[in-house]
Amino acid sequence: MTGTDVAARPDDLATPGGTAGVPIEMVGLGRDFGSVQALADVNMSVRPGEIVALLGPSGSGKSTLLRICAGLESASSGRLLFAGVDQAGIAPHQRDVSLVFQHYALYPHLSALDNLTLALRYGRRQPKKAAVARARETLDMLGIGALADRRPAQMSGGQRQRVAIGRALARQSRVVLLDEPMSGLDAKLRVELRVEIVALLRRLGSTALFVTHDQAEAMAVGDRVAVLNAGRLEQLGTPDEVYDRPATRFVATFVGSPPMNVLDGTLSGGVLSGPGFAVAAPAGATSVGVRPEGLIVSSRASASAVPAGDTDLGSGPGLGSGSGLGGGAALGGDGTAPADGILRLDGTVVVSERLGAERVIYVQTPSGPVAVRVPTDSPAQPGRSVILTASAATCAFFGPDGVLLPAQH
Ligand SMILES: Nc1ncnc2c1ncn2[C@@H]1O[C@H](COP(=O)(O)OP(=O)(O)OP(=O)(O)O)[C@@H](O)[C@H]1O
Numbered sequence: 059m060t061g062t063d064v065a066a067r068p069d070d071l072a073t074p075g076g077t078a079g080v081p082i083e084m085v086g087l088g089r090d091f092g093s094v095q096a097l098a099d100v101n102m103s104v105r106p107g108e109i110v111a112l113l114g115p116s117g118s119g120k121s122t123l124l125r126i127c128a129g130l131e132s133a134s135s136g137r138l139l140f141a142g143v144d145q146a147g148i149a150p151h152q153r154d155v156s157l158v159f160q161h162y163a164l165y166p167h168l169s170a171l172d173n174l175t176l177a178l179r180y181g182r183r184q185p186k187k188a189a190v191a192r193a194r195e196t197l198d199m200l201g202i203g204a205l206a207d208r209r210p211a212q213m214s215g216g217q218r219q220r221v222a223i224g225r226a227l228a229r230q231s232r233v234v235l236l237d238e239p240m241s242g243l244d245a246k247l248r249v250e251l252r253v254e255i256v257a258l259l260r261r262l263g264s265t266a267l268f269v270t271h272d273q274a275e276a277m278a279v280g281d282r283v284a285v286l287n288a289g290r291l292e293q294l295g296t297p298d299e300v301y302d303r304p305a306t307r308f309v310a311t312f313v314g315s316p317p318m319n320v321l322d323g324t325l326s327g328g329v330l331s332g333p334g335f336a337v338a339a340p341a342g343a344t345s346v347g348v349r350p351e352g353l354i355v356s357s358r359a360s361a362s363a364v365p366a367g368d369t370d371l372g373s374g375p376g377l378g379s380g381s382g383l384g385g386g387a388a389l390g391g392d393g394t395a396p397a398d399g400i401l402r403l404d405g406t407v408v409v410s411e412r413l414g415a416e417r418v419i420y421v422q423t424p425s426g427p428v429a430v431r432v433p434t435d436s437p438a439q440p441g442r443s444v445i446l447t448a449s450a451a452t453c454a455f456f457g458p459d460g461v462l463l464p465a466q467h
Contacts, residue, residue, distance in 0.1 A: 078230045078231065078232055078262060078263045078264050079106040079107040079108070079232060079233070079263050079264045079265035079266075080106055080140050080141035080232045080233065080265055081103065081104060081105060081106050081139075081140075081141060081142070081265070082102070082103070082104040082127070082138070082139070082140055082233065082265055082267075083102075083103055083104075083137075083138070083139040083142070084100050084101060084102040084103075084123075084136065084137075084138055084139075085101060085136050085137045085138075085139070086099050086100070086101060086135060086136035086137070087099070087100040087101075087123070087126065087133050087135070087136035087137070087138060088100070088133060088134050088135035088136050088289075089119075089122050089126065089131065089132075089133055089134050089135075089289075090134045095288075095289050096119045096122040096289050097119045097122055097123060097126075097133075097289045098288075098289045098290050099135075099136070099290070100119075100123065100136070100286075100289075100290070100291045101291065102284060102291060102294055104265055104267070105265070106263075106265055107260075107263045107264070107265055108265055108266075108281045108282065109256065109259055109265075109266045109268060109279060109280055109281050110266070110267050110268070110280055110281065110282050110283070110284055110294075111268045111269075111270060111275070111276035111277075111279050111280030111282075111283045111284065112124070112267055112268065112269045112270070112276075112284050112286060113270060113271065113273055113276035113280075113283050113284065113285050113286065113312070113313075114271065114285060114286035114287055114312075115271060115287070115312070116271065117288075118286040118287050118288060118289065119286050119288075119289040120237075120269040120271075120286055121237055121269060122289075123267075123286070124157075124235045124237050124267060124269055126138060127145075127155065127233065127235055127267060128150055128153070128155050128157055128235055129145065129148060129149060129150035129152075129153050129155070130150055132146075133146075140153065140232065140233060141232070153232075153233070154231050154232045154233065155231055155232070155233045155234070155235060156226040156227065156229050156231040156233070156234045156235070156264070157226065157235050157236075157237070158222065158223055158226045158227075158234070158235070158236040158237065158239045159237050159238075159239070160237065160238050160239065160241050160242065162218055162219055162221075162222030163222075164210045164218060164221055164222055164225070165210075166209065166210050166211060167209065168209065169206065169207045169208060169209055170197060170202065170205050170206050170207070170208055170209075170210075170213070170221045170224075171190070171193050171194065171197065171206040171207065173210075173221055173225055174189075174192075174193035174196060174197065174221070174224055174225050174228050175189045175190050175193045177225045177226075177228065177229055178192055178193060178228060178229065181229055182229055182230075192228055193206075193224075193228060194206065196224040196227065196228040196258065197221070197224055199224075199254065199257060199258050199261065200220045200221075200223065200224050200251075200254050200258065201220070201250075201254060202217055202220050202221065202224075205217055205221075215242070215243070216243050216244075216247045216251070219239070219240070219242075219243060219251070220251065220254075223236075223239055223251075223255060223258075224258075227255070227258050227259065227262060227264070228262075230262045230263070230264060231264055232264065232265065233264065233265050233266070233267070234259065234264040234265070234266040234267075235266070235267050235269075236255070236266065236267070236268045236269065237269045238269055238270055238271070239255070239268075240252065240275075248275065249278075252275060252278055252279050255279070256278075256279055268280065273312060273313050273314070273315065274315060276297075277297040277300070277301070277313070278297075280297060281296070282294055282295060282296055282297075283295065283296070283297055283300045283313075285300060285308070285309045285312060285313065287306075287308045287312070292305060292306045292308050292309050293305035293306065293309045300313055301313055301314060303454075303462065304318065304347075304454065304462060305461070305462050306456070306460045306461055306462060307320055307345060307347070307456045307460035307461075307462075308460060310347045310454060310456075310462075311347075314349065314350075316350050316418060316429035317429075318347040318348065318349050318350075318454070319347065319348050319349075319350065319353075319428045319429055320345050320346070320347040320456070321335055321345060321346050321347075321403075321425045321426075321428075322344065322345045322425070323335065323336075323337075323339075323343075323344070323345065323346065324344075325339055325341075325342075325343050325344065330343050330344075330345075330346055330455070332425050333423075333424035333425045334403055334404055334405070334423050334424030334425050335401060335402060335403045335423070335424075335425055336401075336402065337400070337401035337402075337448075337450060337453060338400075338450055339450075339455050340455055340463050340464065340465075341463075342457045342458075342463055343455040343456065343457065343463055344456065344457060344458045345455070345456045346401060346453050346454070346455055346456075347453065347454040347455070347456065348401060348448045348452060348453050348454070349452070350418060350429040350430050350431040351431040352448045352449075352452035352453070353428070353430045353431075353446045353447065353448050354446065354447045354448065355419070355421075355430055355432060355436065355438045355444050355445075355446060356444060356445045356446075356447065357442070357443075357444065357445075358404060358443040358444055358445050400447055400448070400449060400450065401446075401447060401448040401449075401450070401453055402445060402446070402447050403421075403423045403425065403428060403445070403446040403447075404423065404424075404443075404444075404445055404446075405421040405422050405423035405424075405428065405443075405444060405446065406421065406422050406441065406442065406443050406444070407419050407420070407421050407422075407438050407439060407440050407441065407442045407444060408420050408421070408422045408427065408440055409440060410438070410439055410440055412434065415434070416431055416432070416433065416434060417431070417432050417433065417434045417436060418430065418431055418432070419432055419436070419438050421444060421446060423446070428446060430446060451465075
């Protein structure tokens with residue numbers, strides 16, 4: 059990563075402690091590299107001071123979008139506006155943008171403090187006293203105030219990355235662009251540093267685009283998350299919206315750990331059915347999705363005979379404990395067709411993973427493995443035959459184009 063300072067800007071724009079960020083507008087942005095369509099028709103409005111996480115798999119166009127914003131790449135189509143001003147033809151150094159890359163480049167012969175001070179004095183033309191004060195404050199906020207006098211060689215990799223991030227952010231640019239700024243750091247450090255980066259961005263008020271392929275990081279850092287896939291913006295929403303109402307099947311299966319289970323089926327008479335499952339579904343549905351915490355696990359042997367409360371092996375929030383399973387009340391006459399719109403799937407637990415305060419089990423079903431979040435003390439252990447159920451309200455339905463269908467009422 060580097061705290062590359064792309065631009066200088068006049069001192070009168072620098073407002074210490076104030077809000078520096080500007081609105082960013084992307085209108086139909088596209089970028090082709092020969093036959094490769096790196097970006098296609100991206101539309102996005104980012105509010106001043108907002109942090110938007112750009113999330114997507116490798117090759118989805120995240121870096122290309124960031125480089126267009128920095129002015130290092132030009133768009134093949136569409137428009138990019140900062141504060142209402144079209145950036146086409148505006149050179150990188152005139153955009154007042156700070157870039158933070160994965161690979162930092164600090165001046166090796168300067169202390170941490172001097173690396174920051176230099177950027178502020180010459181990048182921002184700040185007077186020495188003000189620059190030193192801002193540099194010290196930034197280092198303190200990043201938890202490395204005590205290392206101010208050390209040169210890069212006398213710091214750990216994580217500490218050097220903090221200095222580089224501090225150098226880019228201290229300039230309080232109108233727009234801050236971060237491209238996987240924490241890759242290469244261990245998980246604990248990443249979590250610590252992202253909290254500090256967000257705190258610093260909020261303090262400085264810059265509008266920020268933060269590229270990551272780590273969905274947990276995107277959800278933690280972004281006021282909103284922009285999910286990209288093959289150059290297209292699949293969804294722009296708050297972390298809650300993206301998780302609870304994924305706009306597309308791609309988003310549903312990219313966000314969440316484990317992600318949403320999606321089962322393919324055929325719709326007939328208002329019922330979507332596929333290998334081993336059936337559920338009441340809206341017109342046009344070709345697949346049903348359910349989050350791992352939306353499923354209830356019950357013992358197969360007792361599901362149709364024992365009161366629900368006794369058979370529940372661990373439930374998500376979708377249904378009350380075992381409700382809908384008592385005496386097989388939720389099942390249709392043939393044992394698979396849904397009554398009350400309930401999704402039902404039979405399977406066998408094949409894997410049980412302890413994840414901190416919870417457990418995730420993987421159930422092999424005729425439609426493939428299904429992940430279910432259960433309490434740590436759930437008896438649903440590998441080898442156990444189980445029934446999975448979910449209320450229709452906890453299910454998401456997608457059409458043949460992968461787009462979320464409106465909820466049924
Ligand atoms: N200069 C270039 N010339 C040709 N193709 C390019 C160029 N830059 C990017 N691409 C292609 O554009 C697509 C998007 O690349 P981009 O680097 O923006 O993706 P990304 O989401 O940032 O990926 P990663 O997470 O791996 O960095 C890819 O298919 C890539 O190969």
